[in-house]
Amino acid sequence: MSQDNLINFGAERAKRIHDLNDKRLDEMRQAFEQVMPLAKAGKPKRKGKSKKR
Structure with a gap:
């Protein structure tokens, strides 16, 4: 078997967890921006x- 087909689970x-x-x-972030809009820089x-004096 070749090494190319191996999957690192x-x-x-x-x-997936990161996504x-x-x-x-x-x-x-969107929910907070609706409640408290961020000030424009x-x-x-x-x-x-x-x-x-």
Whole structure:
């Protein structure tokens, strides 16, 4: 038998578990973004002109 046809079941299982966890993480991220939208990256807003002393 050739070495090319061997399947590493441990690696395949780890890949599937990683994909499932990644999918679950994306679903959670989308749920949180609907409830609490992330602030857009940009310049920080200033509240007003600072007073000189």
